[in-house]
Amino acid sequence: MYDLLTHTPLFAFALQEEATHEFTEFEPLFVGVGKLNAAFSLMRQITLRRPSIIINLGSAGSQLHARGTVVCCTQFIQRDMDVTALGFEKYTTPFTDQPAVLRYGLTAPGLPEGICGSGDSFEVNHAATAYDVIDMEAYALAWVAMKEQIPFLCLKYISDGADGQAATDWQTSVRSASSALKTVIHKLRQPQ
DSSP states (O other): OHHHHHSSEEEEESOHHHHTTTTGGGOOEEOOSSHHHHHHHHHHHHHHOOOSEEEEEEEEEOSSSOTTOEEEEEEEEETTOOOGGGTOOTTOOTTSSOOSSEEOOOOOTTSOEEEEEEOSSOOSSOOOSSOSEEESSHHHHHHHHHHTTOOEEEEEEEEEOSSTTHHHHHHHHHHHHHHHHHHHHHHHTSOO
């Protein structure tokens, strides 16, 4: 992974608040909130410069992983895709060959792994068991990376519990995400 991270990496965040000043040296891409914004922004950037790796960094909710933990997501679910009324498996996009769980992500040594459920809503009452990390962009970014055959690394700083306090907790904790994520990236960029 060292070679990928030191060649021409693309660091993608949803919002500048998640990166603060910690990532300015990498000229990060801010894709905006939600799956459509993420997919469009990433595709546009890929056409301008083809990165050696796409690294999605940002904040996320979780009831399994403790707040302040950085989790490496290697599997992704569209948590708001539900066409079960037509007989499709929950989270599966109809009329595609894509399974409900997208398995496309590198692992990071020493970090817990998670399954990220991405959707176009801020989850405050998490009850699903199919995923343990909640965000709004990672699935779309992983899907584009897979389609473009570019390695993908997804690291999420757990900012809230995806519960009734999530909105308040996120606003407070998101400020801590950048330094925690920068520490992990610094370690991964060291020769092994």
